[in-house]
Amino acid sequence: MIKDLTLKSSLMLCFLLCSIATSNAQAAKSGTYKNFLGMEFVTVPGGSFMMGSPSNITGIMFDELPQHKVSVPSFQIMSTEVTLAHFKDYIKESSRIDLVTDEFMDANSHGDAAPVVFVSWNDVRKFAYWLNQNKPASDKGSYMLPSEAQWEYACRAGKDTDYCGTGTAGSLGWYTSKTTVYQQTVAGKSPNAYGLYDMSGNAREWVEDCYHDNYENAPSDGSAWTNQCQSTNRVLRGGSWKEEAEKGRASNRLSAKLTSRSPIFGFRIVRILK
Numbered sequence: 370m371i372k373d374l375t376l377k378s379s380l381m382l383c384f385l386l387c388s389i390a391t392s393n394a395q396a397a398k399s400g401t402y403k404n405f406l407g408m409e410f411v412t413v414p415g416g417s418f419m420m421g422s423p424s425n426i427t428g429i430m431f432d433e434l435p436q437h438k439v440s441v442p443s444f445q446i447m448s449t450e451v452t453l454a455h456f457k458d459y460i461k462e463s464s465r466i467d468l469v470t471d472e473f474m475d476a477n478s479h480g481d482a483a484p485v486v487f488v489s490w491n492d493v494r495k496f497a498y499w500l501n502q503n504k505p506a507s508d509k510g511s512y513m514l515p516s517e518a519q520w521e522y523a524c525r526a527g528k529d530t531d532y533c534g535t536g537t538a539g540s541l542g543w544y545t546s547k548t549t550v551y552q553q554t555v556a557g558k559s560p561n562a563y564g565l566y567d568m569s570g571n572a573r574e575w576v577e578d579c580y581h582d583n584y585e586n587a588p589s590d591g592s593a594w595t596n597q598c599q600s601t602n603r604v605l606r607g608g609s610w611k612e613e614a615e616k617g618r619a620s621n622r623l624s625a626k627l628t629s630r631s632p633i634f635g636f637r638i639v640r641i642l643k
Contacts, residue, residue: 400564401448401564402445402510404500404504404510404640405504405505405508406458406459408638409449410445410446410447410448410639411446411448411563411565413441413445413519414443415443416441416522416527417440418438418439418441418521418522418527419437419438419439420436420518420522420584420587420620421435421620422434423436429620430622432581432582432583432584432624433584433620433622434583434584436584437584437587437589439522439587439589439591440589440591441518441519441590442590444640445642446523446565446637446639447565447637447638447639448564448565448566449556449565449566449567449637450566450567450571450635450636450637451484451485451496451635451637451638452481452482452483452485453480453481453482453485459496462499462503463499465495468488472487472630473487476632479553482554483552483553483555484552484567484571484572484635485635486552486572486631486632486633486634487632487634488634489628489629489634490514490575490625490627490628491627491628493514494514496638497513500638510642510643511643512638512639513577513638513639513641514575514576514638514639515576515637515638515639516576516577516588516593516594517576517578517593517594517604517606517622518587518588518593519576520568520574521606521619522591523563524561524565524568524606524619525561525619526561528561530619531618531619532569532617532618532619533561533565533568533607533617533619534559534560534561534562534569538569538570538608538615538617539614540558540559541559541560541566541567541569541570542568542571542614542617543557543558543567544570544608544610544612545610545612549610550610551610552571552572552609552610552632552635553610555567555571567607568606568607569607569608569618569619570610570612570614570617571607571609571610571635572609572610572633572634572636573605573607573609573623573631573635574605574606574635574637575605575634576603576604576605577595577603578594578595578604579594579595579598579602579604580600580604580622580624581594581598581599582599601626602625603625603626604622604624605622605623605624605625605634607621608621612633
């Protein structure tokens with residue numbers, strides 16, 4: 370028993386110390402912002418779009434209705450999902466070794482450049498809170514989970530297509546297949562028009578909103594829908610490596626408890642300028 374505990378402790382220590390170091394000195398690309406953990410953000414212009422799905426599409430899910438117009442102010446969103454490297458840095462700097470369970474290690478054994486998974490809505494909210502508390506004074510942004518409207522608006526990138534940038538998923542999303550049996554390195558496929566990767570597959574992404582089983586009375590200003598909550602469930606978007614391609618549609622939604630963790634549950638963060 371003592372030997373097993375020692376081995377587990379050694380593996381956890383290696384898990385943290387073997388993390389790829391984040392380079393704060395790396396210059397940001399034009400039109401992007403890179404924060405102190407090396408997370409790269411893309412500016413999404415404000416505008417309006419039709420959220421959800423038209424009612425005349427065969428097989429559409431009821432929770433994607435009614436389609437409704439939403440106006441979204443400009444914001445910044447990560448160009449990729451939060452990677453294991455980013456999350457390792459957070460675990461190390463925040464002393465959240467409690468997150469490094471056997472299940473977490475098993476689910477995240479596919480490289481530092483893959484999206485971190487097996488994180489709950491509560492976990493990612495604490496991650497965003499930690500970013501806000503530990504950012505340098507020069508960082509004038511505020512970090513949070515995207516609202517569901519922000520996520521879909523960024524995903525569509527000004528287009529009315531089934532997936533996040535095109536009419537088919539193959540060129541931009543990782544979904545279940547004979548060769549895709551775990552999450553893949555981020556940015557391995559094509560981005561959408563805003564330069565955002567993996568929004569139609571790889572890991573499901575938590576958003577801020579409570580889950581409602583339809584869009585009746587949903588906000589029209591791009592904000593998160595956190596009142597009139599029907600349960601403690603929250604929303605995940607974007608499909609995953611373990612689901613069929615259609616689950617990566619721009620309007621597809623998944624409901625899960627805010628404490629749920631899964632090998633397909635990941636996230637990305639938005640940054641709002643003050």
